[in-house]
Amino acid sequence: MFKREKKTKFYLFGGKGGVGKTSMAAATALYFAKKGKKTLIISTDPAHSLSDSFETKIGGEIKQLDKNLFAVEIDPKKAMQEYKEKFTPELEKFEMLKGFGLDETFDFAGSTPGIDEIAAFDKFLQYMQSKDYDIIVFDTAPTGHTLRFLSLPDILDSWIGKMIKIRMKLSGIIDTFKKFLPFGDSGEDKKIGTEQLDAMKKRIEEARRILSDPEKTSFNIVMIPEAMSIYESERALQILKEYGIPVKHIIVNQTIPENPSCHFCTARRNNQMKRLKEIKEKFKDFQIKIVELFPEEMKGFKMLEKLGKKLYD
Amino acid sequence: MKEENASRISFVTHTITGVLAGYLSTINQFITSISYMIVLLLVTGYATEFIVKQKKGVKWWLVNGALYYVILWLVSWVFFYNML
Numbered sequence: 001m002f003k004r005e006k007k008t009k010f011y012l013f014g015g016k017g018g019v020g021k022t023s024m025a026a027a028t029a030l031y032f033a034k035k036g037k038k039t040l041i042i043s044t045d046p047a048h049s050l051s052d053s054f055e056t057k058i059g060g061e062i063k064q065l066d067k068n069l070f071a072v073e074i075d076p077k078k079a080m081q082e083y084k085e086k087f088t089p090e091l092e093k094f095e096m097l098k099g100f101g102l103d104e105t106f107d108f109a110g111s112t113p114g115i116d117e118i119a120a121f122d123k124f125l126q127y128m129q130s131k132d133y134d135i136i137v138f139d140t141a142p143t144g145h146t147l148r149f150l151s152l153p154d155i156l157d158s159w160i161g162k163m164i165k166i167r168m169k170l171s172g173i174i175d176t177f178k179k180f181l182p183f184g185d186s187g188e189d190k191k192i193g194t195e196q197l198d199a200m201k202k203r204i205e206e207a208r209r210i211l212s213d214p215e216k217t218s219f220n221i222v223m224i225p226e227a228m229s230i231y232e233s234e235r236a237l238q239i240l241k242e243y244g245i246p247v248k249h250i251i252v253n254q255t256i257p258e259n260p261s262c263h264f265c266t267a268r269r270n271n272q273m274k275r276l277k278e279i280k281e282k283f284k285d286f287q288i289k290i291v292e293l294f295p296e297e298m299k300g301f302k303m304l305e306k307l308g309k310k311l312y313d
Numbered sequence: 314m315k316e317e318n319a320s321r322i323s324f325v326t327h328t329i330t331g332v333l334a335g336y337l338s339t340i341n342q343f344i345t346s347i348s349y350m351i352v353l354l355l356v357t358g359y360a361t362e363f364i365v366k367q368k369k370g371v372k373w374w375l376v377n378g379a380l381y382y383v384i385l386w387l388v389s390w391v392f393f394y395n396m397l
Contacts, residue, residue: 182358
């Protein structure tokens with residue numbers, strides 16, 4: 001029997017800090033898991049709050065939270081450690097490096113600015129190409145960090161492209177030189193060095209294809225009906241459009257419910273209604289979902305289930 | 314030819330010629346010595362390739378022959394320079 005290949009769908013949640021991205025992502029993951037879909041929720045935010053949302057310790061390894069629900073928090077430090085383990089056997093071939101202290105060499109490489117982000121992005125790519133889940137939900141970091149994260153395919157692609165070109169040029173010179181040496185021109189070793197770069201390039205291209213496919217990916221912008229959040233979401237939308245990442249839903253969170261007996265609540269609500277009108281005008285091309293502020297704190301399975309139903313039923 | 318035998322042959326030929334190159338270096342000037350060393354290394358390499366009859370690659374030659382040759386050339390050069 002052939003095993004049917006799963007068509008994984010990806011849900012990404014982004015927005016300004018503190019608007020409720022984690023709650024929305026967690027509620028979405030739980031909703032689909034309860035519907036019988038095998039779901040994985042991944043936090044790419046370096047300041048993880050997924051564990052707090054589900055009220056259980058998650059960590060850097062995939063953990064099963066419910067029958068169909070799995071979760072993981074990408075830890076840049078752990079991802080960097082895995083990078084180190086992946087490349088140490090390769091480096092051990094070079095005896096000379098041992099003399100200088102292999103760990104020191106790697107500590108130096110590991111302290112390059114942005115390397116933890118690249119290691120985390122590599123993890124992100126691994127999960128993106130996973131065929132084990134029906135739904136993968138990404139709880140991303142606040143807008144600026146996420147947009148930088150999503151721009152990494154472009155940056156890495158251009159960097160890897162240049163690296164491959166340099167490697168090819170160098171190997172051309174070395175191969176010519178090798179022909180004059182004994183045992184030269186054996187035909188082996190020619191691809192060594194570019195294989196890993198080629199594989200990384202392919203993974204980036206695949207991730208880019210998935211991210212820009214509206215059938216597979218849905219980026220949801222979470223905001224609150226306040227000016228600052230609206231402006232930031234507008235900017236984020238513009239940048240996402242440039243990257244070709246399709247945005248499906250705009251989720252307006254924390255709207256205050258009607259309560260005529262509370263003057264403060266009424267004043268806040270009136271202000272939010274004005275902003276809501278502005279949101280409906282500015283984002284008329286998108287599906288807007290309005291979520292009212294809950295009287296209870298949004299954490300734990302029970303509350304997340306309630307939120308999931310509000311969002312999708 | 315077995316891998317072990319090929320390595321042994323390469324080791325022996327490069328060791329002998331390495332010592333020989335070290336001795337020859339003592340009777341010449343520095344630049345000439347270096348040139349002799351390189352020429353003799355290449356000749357030894359091609360001779361080993363002819364004996365082994367396998368294209369094992371430059372890396373294999375560097376690890377199994379050239380490295381020993383260079384070390385022994387240097388050591389024996391210093392040794393003969395001081396002894397003779």
